[in-house]
Amino acid sequence: MKPVCLVVGAGAGIGGNVARRFAQQGYHAYLCRRSDLDGLNRMVDAIKNDGGSATGFLVNAIEANSIEERVAAIEADIGPIEVVVYNLGAQIGDRALKDTSLKAFETGWRLGTFGLFRLASAVCPLMEARGKGTILVTSATAAMRGNGGQHSHAAAMGGRRMLCQTLNAEFASKGIHVVHIVIDGAVDAPDTLGKMLGPEKFQQLRETRGNEHDGLMLPTQIAETYLHLARQHRSTWTFEIDLRAFSDRPWWNH
Amino acid sequence: MSQSDQRNAQPSEQDVALIVGGGPGISSSCARLFAKNGMRVGIAARNADKPVLLNLENTHGVRRYACDASEAGAVELLFQNVVRDLGTPTLVVHNIDGRVAGIFRKGIIDADPAMALDTVRNSAFSAFLVGQQSARLMRENKPNAYGAKGTIIFTNASAALKGFSFSGAFAMACQAKSGLAQSMARELMPQGIHVANVPIDAAIGWTQEDGTRAHRLAGISIDDNMADPDCIAETYLQLHRQHRSTWAFEVVLRPWVERW
Numbered sequence: 001m002k003p004v005c006l007v008v009g010a011g012a013g014i015g016g017n018v019a020r021r022f023a024q025q026g027y028h029a030y031l032c033r034r035s036d037l038d039g040l041n042r043m044v045d046a047i048k049n050d051g052g053s054a055t056g057f058l059v060n061a062i063e064a065n066s067i068e069e070r071v072a073a074i075e076a077d078i079g080p081i082e083v084v085v086y087n088l089g090a091q092i093g094d095r096a097l098k099d100t101s102l103k104a105f106e107t108g109w110r111l112g113t114f115g116l117f118r119l120a121s122a123v124c125p126l127m128e129a130r131g132k133g134t135i136l137v138t139s140a141t142a143a144m145r146g147n148g149g150q151h152s153h154a155a156a157m158g159g160r161r162m163l164c165q166t167l168n169a170e171f172a173s174k175g176i177h178v179v180h181i182v183i184d185g186a187v188d189a190p191d192t193l194g195k196m197l198g199p200e201k202f203q204q205l206r207e208t209r210g211n212e213h214d215g216l217m218l219p220t221q222i223a224e225t226y227l228h229l230a231r232q233h234r235s236t237w238t239f240e241i242d243l244r245a246f247s248d249r250p251w252w253n254h
Numbered sequence: 255m256s257q258s259d260q261r262n263a264q265p266s267e268q269d270v271a272l273i274v275g276g277g278p279g280i281s282s283s284c285a286r287l288f289a290k291n292g293m294r295v296g297i298a299a300r301n302a303d304k305p306v307l308l309n310l311e312n313t314h315g316v317r318r319y320a321c322d323a324s325e326a327g328a329v330e331l332l333f334q335n336v337v338r339d340l341g342t343p344t345l346v347v348h349n350i351d352g353r354v355a356g357i358f359r360k361g362i363i364d365a366d367p368a369m370a371l372d373t374v375r376n377s378a379f380s381a382f383l384v385g386q387q388s389a390r391l392m393r394e395n396k397p398n399a400y401g402a403k404g405t406i407i408f409t410n411a412s413a414a415l416k417g418f419s420f421s422g423a424f425a426m427a428c429q430a431k432s433g434l435a436q437s438m439a440r441e442l443m444p445q446g447i448h449v450a451n452v453p454i455d456a457a458i459g460w461t462q463e464d465g466t467r468a469h470r471l472a473g474i475s476i477d478d479n480m481a482d483p484d485c486i487a488e489t490y491l492q493l494h495r496q497h498r499s500t501w502a503f504e505v506v507l508r509p510w511v512e513r514w
Binding site for chain 1: 482486488489495499506507510511
């Protein structure tokens with residue numbers, strides 16, 4: 001039975017590429033995303049064609065019991081969840097306070113913070129009983145710094161960061177490695193940045209900052225660091241890591 | 255997929271690593287791991303004839319250099335010699351703790367000013383000198399498979415994160431080193447040189463002759479409660495191999511059971 005790497009938020013960016021990288025290393029990759037069954041199936045097929053094993057499932061993380069049911073089903077039908085990647089974003093672009101609705105704020109919190117809490121509540125007892133597990137949490141500049149227009153996103157991601165800290169405080173000594181990964185820059189990801197900008201602007205951005213300029217973070221390369229973090233020996237764990245393109249200004253230097 | 259995804263991601267055989275500050279812990283682990291990964295490795299220490307360094311030379315072909323890294327002229331000469339013997343460094347690890355024996359556990363009232371200054375000179379000032387020489391040389395390097403002209407890693411300590419009591423000199427030294435690393439990262443990363451600050455927030459227990467892992471003061475490591483320098487070296491190597499689209503600046507390493 002292969003150990004499972006569960007990816008919550010598996011688009012064509014970080015989530016899908018991390019799933020693929022872990023599948024190459026012998027994990028069964030379990031990819032969850034909210035929509036786009038075709039895109040999900042393409043990623044699962046690509047992993048299988050690569051010789052890996054994978055499952056895809058459409059999950060709306062905001063719905064009650066959706067995450068909890070997935071965890072139970074995977075443990076019953078596929079194998080022990082060794083690695084969890086919580087990769088749901090909550091970026092809605094810059095919005096002034098008056099343009100940030102209560103609904104938008106609440107949704108941000110549900111995706112940014114509450115979903116991780118629910119996932120942790122479901123997997124931590126399992127991992128604790130086994131004495132090991134890894135929880136890799138994708139996070140953002142907004143977890144470190146509240147930039148203008150980021151009311152909903154910064155609150156959600158700041159909450160995510162603090163939740164990671166308290167999870168670490170309770171579970172590190174029980175063998176669960178929690179990592180808060182600060183993605184401090186734009187990712188070359190068609191499903192998130194691409195959709196936010198629209199195809200034309202995204203292509204333009206790729207041409208000016210991406211491609212050979214390497215100024216957009218490449219998800220295939222980000223996946224290498226996720227894998228390294230999951231493999232760190234318990235004598236030498238990293239709780240938090242910041243990643244950005246070489247040409248980008250870091251959050252602490254704005 | 256962009257073009258850079260397709261690049262050959264194998265480590266370059268031309269990698270030249272220089273580790274400044276050499277002892278039995280992180281520096282030895284790095285030297286062994288870097289050599290195993292095909293790099294030409296140099297290691298510099300005040301006393302380059304320590305048995306542990308001689309052993310690295312014999313077992314892993316590591317080149318030894320005597321250098322007082324708190325002296326500008328000595329550091330310049332060190333880099334000239336490394337370039338002559340091994341080639342221009344592509345990976346430099348500054349790994350000097352810097353504390354002089356008499357400064358440990360001294361409160362602010364009792365700390366000897368000359369020892370405090372020596373500690374800062376040995377640690378942060380030597381980091382400046384090593385960083386400066388590295389940057390001058392690396393900016394002329396050609397980008398490697400990861401788009402980088404070189405990597406500069408500063409080993410740091412818990413004192414970089416918080417000022418402990420009875421440790422004022424070391425707190426100054428470590429926070430100065432962090433500030434230097436941040437500044438260098440801002441200046442050099444856009445030029446293709448990866449700079450990383452790595453505070454080790456723990457006692458480091460290295461493997462002794464009897465196979466146990468232990469720290470001089472903290473005793474024997476039980477259940478991986480001390481950082482294993484061989485594992486620290488793995489993270490240093492990963493930092494060096496990060497693609498330039500995705501560079502980490504600060505990585506804190508601590509054992510799973512460490513409180514913080």
